[in-house]
Amino acid sequence: MEIVMCFVIGFLFMAAVYLMLSKSLLRIIIGTGLLSHGAHLLILTMGGLDGSSPPVVSPGVTDYADPLPQALILTAIVISFGVTAFFLVLAYRSYQELGTDNMNLMRGTEDDD
């Protein structure tokens, strides 16, 4: 099962890298979304996919899933959610101000001209 997950995560990383190397800002942000999905799934997988019941204490159950990676993922999800929200608003603002979403046109410094 872990092997399958590793391939899925690898595919997500591949797609994320491809998207983040593209010109359009929105595709880059979609890429960061896929990257964080991959990272979160990787924590889950690396914590081990054994354990038959959810980590909630209940009578008669002895085989729980590892609760720690789930807590880490929950933390990482809200953080990446906050950053993505900020990033999206920033992309919107810069589209308004700079009038482009093409990363190639956002190059250069003030003293280049």
Add this chain to the structure above:
Amino acid sequence: MMTNLLLFPIIIPFFFAMILMLFPKKIYAQRVGALLALGSTLIASVTLLYKVKTDGIQAITLGSWPAPFGISMVSDMLSILLVLSSTVIAIFVVWYSFSSIGKARESFFYYPGILFMLTGVNGAFTTGDIFNMFVFFEVLLMSSYLLIVLGGEKVQLRESIKYILVNVISSALFVITVAYLYSVVGTLNMADISVKIAQINQPGIITVIAVLFLLVFGLKGAIFPLFFWLPSSYAAPPIPVLALFGALLTKVGVYAIMRTYTLFFTLDQSFTHELLMILSILTIVAGCIGALAYFDVKKIIIYNIIIAVGVILFGASQMNEASLMGSVFYLIHDILIKGALFLLIGVIIAITGTSDLRKMGGLIRSYPMLGWTYLIAAFGLAGIPPLSGFVGKLLIVQGGFEAENLWGSIFILASSLVVLLSVMRIFIYAFWGEPVEITLLTKKHYRGLFTPALVLVGISVLYGVGSEWLVPYMNDAANVMINPSQYIQAVLGGS
């Protein structure tokens, strides 16, 4: 009460930042609140420094859980020295902001942003848990996103997109690396990780994780192949923000590399530390090229940040007492002097209205005091003996020779000349030569800008002159890095 002392430098700025968010438009209350917060943080840090000096490493595990199960916070000499110097820099940056940042920014959560960033920085220096370090990194990065884009000028929008993108990627990489490490050792507590890695005798996978950590923290701390984002991003925000970033943010990455490489990955040094050394020398070379290439004062000092990161990490890679002590000396020196230099060039930019050296000249006639202060700061940066950069570099070079890395040490010494040349170019262009048209600042405005910079240069001079007195502190800091067993003992204790 007193056992929680090491949390105060994290909680106080956080608490004040929350309060200050309630009344963003009352600028005077914001200023007073920010100073009050930083003042009490400073008092707490000095008390903590005293406590660490007398009683040894302070460690608590939150919520009274036994050590590897809860989140540990650890304050050893290295981290408390860094906490103290970050707080000092934040005070000067806030003081400088009063007369430079402008009312529009001040009334839009500028001071809460700085305080939240200090929360993150102090937390990252103090934490003893690798995932908690990730969270504190995000706290400081999120506030830095706010500070870099606040004001919404075109250049800020353009550069902050790149800054955020790079940091999002490096944060994802941090999560990935923590996931790998967790799957190998099964713990997140840094002291416990160190014990577990020693038990399994650092197999190949741990070395891979060490390199991944170097990538993650190298992206934050701008080491050689990963520094490309830094120069243009740092040139975008206004000067006080730039001073704060330049003095603190890369140093957090440097601290994290020093911590992980002295605590976790100590068993395969011929690979990991050799790699760190090569990268740090390349970092110095890249920084030197950049520092000489530009006529823009901001860019020159920004590339000097990269050089300093290389010098500190070269010291960290040698792993002997002299070089580690030198690294700590140089790390604190660099926080102080980079803050001072950015504030000084901020004054120069405010006077001349440009950051282009070729359009400046003759400032020494109208502003002699500024000129001589800048000269002292420049000499301090290059490491001329009684000033602050000397002892650190001396010890790093000595450590390099002791470890028989002759060429590395020669690179360090040669880089000092380039550093001196690059900052003297600013002095020669801006202060000598034909005077150009300048807008004379009002006395009050000039004093408001110049006094914080002057006092900060004064502190850095004291730091250099009084280095004899600082040796026991630096010795303690280096000792913990050489013998991680002290750190492990303090965290895992008798349990």
